[in-house]
Amino acid sequence: MIKSRKHAQSRFNQQMSAALAVMLLPVAAHAADTGADPVVVAGSNQTLQEVKVRGEAINDFKAEKASSAKYTEKLVDTAQTLTVIKKELIEQQGAVTLTEALRNTPGVGAFFLGENGSTNTGDAVYMRGFDASGSIYVDGVRDVGSISRDTFNIEQIDVLKGPAGTDNGRSSPTGSINLVSKKPLMEDAYLGAVTAGSGRQKRVTADLNKIINADTGTAFRLNLLDQDSGNPARDVVKNKRWAIAPSVAFGLNGPTRVYLNYLHVDQDNIPDGGVLTIGLPGWTPPAPVVLKAATPTTPAVLGPSFDFMAGARAVDPKNFYGSVLDFDRVKADMLTVRVEHDFAGGAKLQSTTRYGRTKQDYLLTSFMSTGANLRNVVAGSNPDSWMIARTNLNYKDQLNEIVTNQTTVTADFDGGLLKHTVVAGLELVNEKQTNYTNVNAPGATGLPLVSIYHPDSSQPVTPAQVSLVRNGARGDGTTTTESVYVFDTAKLGDKWIFNAGVRLDHYNTSYNGVTVQGTATPQTIPVGTLLANSLTASDNLLNGKLSALYKPTADSSVYALVATSKAPPGGTNFTLSSAANSSANPNYDPQITTNYELGTKWDLLKQKLSLSATAYRTDVRNEIEADPNNAANFYQTGKKRVQGIELGVTGEILRNWLVSAGYTRMSTQVVSGKVVTAAGDNLLSYTPKQAFTLWTSYTLPMGLQLGGGARFSDKLARGTDGAVGTPAYADSYWVYDAMASYPINKHVDLRLNVYNLADKQYVQAINKSGYRYTPGAPRSASLTANFKF
Secondary structure, three states: OOOOOOOOOOHHHHHHHHHHHHHOHHHHHHHHHHOOOEEEOOOOOOEEEOOOOOOOOOOOOOOOOOOOOOOOOOHHHOOOOEEEEEHHHHHHHOOOEHHHHHHHOOOEEOOEOOOOOOOOOOOOOEEOOEEOOOOEEEOOEEOOOOOOOEOOOEEEEEEEEOOOHHHHOOOEOOEEEEEEEOOOOOOOEEEEEEEEEOOOEEEEEEEEEEEEEOOOOEEEEEEEEEEEEEEOOEEEEEEEEEEEEEEEEEOOOOOEEEEEEEEEEEEEEEOOOOEEOOOOOOOOOOOOOEEEOOOOOOOOEEOOOOHHHOOOOOOOOOOOOOOOOOEEEEEEEEEEEEEEEEOOOOOEEEEEEEEEEEEEEEEEEEOOOOHHHEEOOOOOOOHHHOEEOOOEEEEEEEEEEEEEEEEEEEEEEEOOOOEEEEEEEEEEEEEEEEEEEEEEOOOOOOOOOEEOOOOOOOOOOOOOOOOEEEEEEEEEEEEEEEEEEEEEEEEEOOOEEEEEEEEEEEEEEEEEEEEEOOOOOOOOOOOOOEEEEEEEEEEEEEEEEEEEEEOOOOOEEEEEEEEEEEEOOOOOOOOOOOOOOOOOOOOOOOEEEEEEEEEEEEEEOOOOEEEEEEEEEEEEEEEEEEEOOEEEEEEEEEEEEEEEEEEEEEEEEEOOEEEEEEEEEEEEEEEEOOOOEOOOOOOOOOOOOEEEEEEEEEEOOOOOEEEEEEEEEOOEEOEOOOOOOOOOEEOOEEEEEEEEEEEOOOOEEEEEEEEOOOOOOOEEEEOOOOOEEEEOOOOEEEEEEEEEO
16 A cells, blocks of 8 residues: 555565665675775675665554644653554455544444434544534544545544644544545555445545656645445445545655645435334333323323333334435535645744535434324234334535634754743634525425334325425524644653643634524425524633653653643534523533543554553533523533543554554543433443454465454443433444455455454444434445555
8 A cells, every 4th residue: 555655665665675776786886985884795706885775664553643733742752642543454444434443442433323303414423421523623624514524535543532622722522533634645656446245335446646756746646436335234225425535746855845635525325314212122112192281280181001012022223214305415625735844944834724615415304203103003903014103304404614724833942951842823714504494395294104113215205295495594603713822842851741732712603593484385485584693702712731741761651631622602513592501602601621631651562562541531511501490590500520541552563463452441420410311320421431442463474364353332321301211221232343355466455354243233323312223234244356556
């Protein structure tokens, strides 16, 4: 595969270099005036100049540094939990999306399916108890929009755990995820891969790099993707996308380098709304329908009981309860210009400018198995005749845009006793989001009923049943941010490293909520008067972090860190609200996060293997809570806490034996405020208490590479909203995978991936009410042919 110049050559190139050096030995005889030691060739009186062939072992799993210019030290000398997932590990596993790649860091995943009738779209990632989907970055720039990000153009993924406010400004309380794009290199290489597998998987990628002008350091790189796949876990669900990512670089062999990158992604998917939780552990029959509400003098009148459903069998996890209407269409464009310059005195400048635009049109037939939605469900009936009404059309008609510039300068200077590396920067960002409202046209009767155990997704839907149109209502949100930041890494001798960072953000958020009076029809949009509700919020956010690191040896460290992060009202979704119970109300203060961390990192076996251990505590305060004595009043008295340990192992244990593993144990609680789990336990929802991930591979002398892995996720507590009869937890699970790869020749190798070897049935994500869940993929396989020229 293509390696950056900081990596060693491929095995094939090393062999060719050695052969070339032998052939050039006679030429080296004319270079005796260089001062190198002479070499006498056996059987000859000729003394030759010594030719040295140097190689450096490639470590496909262990990275030396994070990609951000804000991190100047190696990972072993970085005082924070920072995991780097390299593309070689991603490729071995056959991971094609961001959420699949994030399985390599424990306790991070898409555990939350969505609200009652609303299903999350794109990369809905939870990390250490909190939603981190609004803290995903591409090359250090926030990437907004509900898109499922592909790995075809990714060099590595940097996962920062703990508050990232000093690095990125407003962000998730518990970290950020940065995707590092592939860039042109001074090396001709032509790579491709073709994959076929279970679930009608069909995927083709290409990675082409060409030197345009070696003298000026000009190179071009093109990454391509085309995929048209089903889902081995689900019927009907489709993942279809194509993408193109051309990039050109100038001055790669000089002090000034310019990169021009463009990314276009086009997705046309059939989304997954999950399946009914009927029959899962913890499920009980729903409450009877209320036929007549209670009054002060009379009790409520209830319909027939559903208790006879107790013991109902689980539905087939492959069932699809959507309709022929369902679609998920995304078009994303990203244009980036990056300029890097190395000054004569050693200082470095990096300036990144980007325009990004993501448009999503999404419609999903959603459902809730409440008693009011059940049909033909009566005592003594055949479960095969049970039906359900699909009353929720979940749509998203959203446009996101971003224009930004980040400029960072890095410089070293000697302060006498301390040697400093200072990183200072300026960031200007303008982000916009528009959400259009769609409604069912008057007179539409709604979707037809669907069988609970034998759903038919091919049922026709007529305009008389469903006819969604924009009604003129929309939400327009804009956030403009000006930021300055500075980091100082100070070294005291070769044993101590101190780091201090501070960031000041000034943000302005404006939101116009446009509502409509009247009605809309398929022919007219809208009828009636448009009313706008305008809200604004503006403030300064000051974040900082401070750490001290001690190095017992040159390749180890022990550190302590304290860091903060803040999330202002409307900071993640550009939406402000005047509701007293909403954290997006501009009258409230920002949510504040403080993280305390103690850790140690060790590079062993000649820096080939990295070990890490971390203990941390994260406090999140200023959560909105109702007054227990008056539910109409709300205060920012809520506080949540996550604390735990995390262990990691990455790199090469022995020659040709690679490993990447991690374990976390988390304790979560609501310190002050209402308990948020359905079971009433004082825990945070969608957060496994324990999680473990492992991937290892070994290359045999004949070139055959064997690998495998295991993942464990503890049970997940879902959120609470008054749903009756639904599971309060998703059970824990183990999943095992395997891989075998063999080089057919120097240009082609084959890789077989087998997933979920034990064919374990498990809940990957569950929605807030517990009516729906996303099944984990069953046993499945894929075969990939990789081409290298």
